[in-house]
Amino acid sequence: MPVRSWTTGTQCVAKGDHRKPKPGELLYHKGDILTIVAMTTVKSTCYKAKHNSTGDEGIINSADVREREALRLDPSLSLMPWFHGKISGPEAVRKLQPAQDGLFLVRESIRHPGDYVLCVSVSGEVIHYRVMYQDNQLTIDNNQHFNNLIDMIEFYSQNKGALARTLLKPKPKQGAKSAEMELTKAGWLLDITVLKLGHIIGEGEFGAVFDGEYLAQRVAVKTIKCDVTAQAFLQEATVMTKLQHKNLVRLLGVILHKGLLIVTELMTKGNLANFLRTRGRSLVGSVQLLRFALDVCEGMAYLESKKLVHRDLAARNVLLSDDDVAKVSDFGLTRAASRVSDDQRAKLPVRWSAPEALTKEVKYSTKSDVWSYGILLWEIFSYGRQPYPKMSLKEVMERVEGGFRMEAPEDCLPAIYALMTICWAKEPRRRPTFHKMREKLEQEMKKRCPGYDSLIPSPRPQK
The missing domain is CATH 1.10.510.10 (Transferase(Phosphotransferase) domain 1)
Known part of the structure; x- marks a missing residue:
């Protein structure tokens, strides 16, 4: 088996658990993301690596990890696989069969153009919640307001709020693939709890760009709050997963939170x-x-x-x-x-x-x-x-x-x-x-x- 030659900054995914490390080795679990920090003098298959979540550093064996995969450009990859577009209420009910508590989808409202409908299966029935578009925000009850549908689904997946129950399982539109699932599988979905946002360093038509810190590394965070724009920017992030070069801005990963956050290395001197x-x-x-x-x-x-x-x-x-x-x-x-x-x-x-x-x-x-x-x-x-x-x-x-x-x-x-x-x-x-x-x-x-x-x-x- 040929010896791998990975450069500093290469990101890897652990193939299995390494729960009992020897002195100097890194502790990690299957699926954890590790970043190569340096070659080692131990042996040619060993590298010094940093754990992307804990920030700990230690020795790893290249045979126990795989390089983080690039994502394939796929038009069916969706940030909103649960969005079914313009379908009728009865059609939504049919799609949510067999009945399963917390199964849901979102559709465009036919009766109220410009609004949406959140359809949720509860106790064998489907409840239709009108999602109104008011003052550039979305709301079901005039109490809780959201910037976009992604933000709304994220909230009601964790909080019952005005709904009869929390959202448990999305019903994907036929042919749509969950971007969240694919990003997680390939190792590009980052942990928002580890991200510290700083000041706004740029403002575009899509949203603001912040400086910040991710596991002690200075980063730039591009925020995209509009659903349609976020879907378009998903393509940019997908392209960036393929690119590793010292003269191309490096993608660290993406976060799905109140829209889409694209996290890259911070370029301190601007354009x-x-x-x-x-x-x-x-x-x-x-x-x-x-x-x-x-x-x-x-x-x-x-x-x-x-x-x-x-x-x-x-x-x-x-x-x-x-x-x-x-x-x-x-x-x-x-x-x-x-x-x-x-x-x-x-x-x-x-x-x-x-x-x-x-x-x-x-x-x-x-x-x-x-x-x-x-x-x-x-x-x-x-x-x-x-x-x-x-x-x-x-x-x-x-x-x-x-x-x-x-x-x-x-x-x-x-x-x-x-x-x-x-x-x-x-x-x-x-x-x-x-x-x-x-x-x-x-x-x-x-x-x-x-x-x-x-x-x-x-x-x-x-x-």
């Missing part, structure tokens, strides 16, 4: 666009700009190797760590190369999008990400300026289609502008790969940063 705008040329030199460009290229080369397309690459979606490492984030639009639906096209950022991504005929690919990377390089070397300054979105689309390309930012290195222009080749096949661009950026870095050679790992590890 790259704001960082550059607020510091400028006097504080950030050309070598640092090159490092940012190379960091992003490394992360994108990894996505390229996984045949994943980001679709929203821009300086606002690159975050900086304490030690100025740039990491690509926001994987909400990331997926394998595919055609762009009208729906998705409406969300694409025009100033960063390749011409073919804005038409109906051509599919979005890694080569479209390369175009966006050229725009991101322009952002970096212009210190965070908005691309195509003073042009409307309509002008951008028309003029780029007609062959217009931005001029080099002030004092931009000639080799970098040459890289930008080749990224903006009209024909996607003429654009370079991220692998090739990484080589060019490393050559440029060697010229300007003596001793850079010694910082490049060899061979370059890929997971």
Whole structure:
């Protein structure tokens, strides 16, 4: 059996109990999540690991754990498997047979459009509770109010409240899979009792982003309270379970509590666009700009190797760590190369999008990400300026289609502008790969940063 080689930060799931550890070993139970802290000198199959719930550290044998699985992108994966959409009362009664106390489902109200109905089996009968939508909140009794259906079901699964009994068992819609069950099985569902929320560090249309702490690790917590948006963000979290690279923001896991919470490593210096705008040329030199460009290229080369397309690459979606490492984030639009639906096209950022991504005929690919990377390089070397300054979105689309390309930012290195222009080749096949661009950026870095050679790992590890 080959010896496993796990990097620091790799998360594992215990295959069985280890209740009687020897001195220095870690105590854990089947299903516990453990994070690799370091290799050990004990033997090649042993690692030092940290228990994700207790915070304890100790030695584990790699044969006794498995690496945390990536989740498969599955349209049937649902945060609300108990939601059946627009069905009638009698149909709901049929679905809740055979009668079982506490069996429940939620449906859209046909009689009161915009409201919902919670249907619960109690003593052989089905009781229908109207869920009213008032002042952006949901309520059954005008006493207890909820931000969303997930929040409401969570509450009534633990408290009887206005109901005849607590909710015990969801009746899943045919074909729907419980996201909670799949996340638990794969080891990505985190324990909310261990999470400490701090201050708001960002606000988006989906909800707030908080800093916080999870088992002594500083984290960022993205909160999504709207049911529909939470379901969409579940896809982002699913994509992130597949990604392990030093230049991609790392997912720690998700929590289902009053909606969806996505927990990632905390990037203390915020996004790259704001960082550059607020510091400028006097504080950030050309070598640092090159490092940012190379960091992003490394992360994108990894996505390229996984045949994943980001679709929203821009300086606002690159975050900086304490030690100025740039990491690509926001994987909400990331997926394998595919055609762009009208729906998705409406969300694409025009100033960063390749011409073919804005038409109906051509599919979005890694080569479209390369175009966006050229725009991101322009952002970096212009210190965070908005691309195509003073042009409307309509002008951008028309003029780029007609062959217009931005001029080099002030004092931009000639080799970098040459890289930008080749990224903006009209024909996607003429654009370079991220692998090739990484080589060019490393050559440029060697010229300007003596001793850079010694910082490049060899061979370059890929997971």
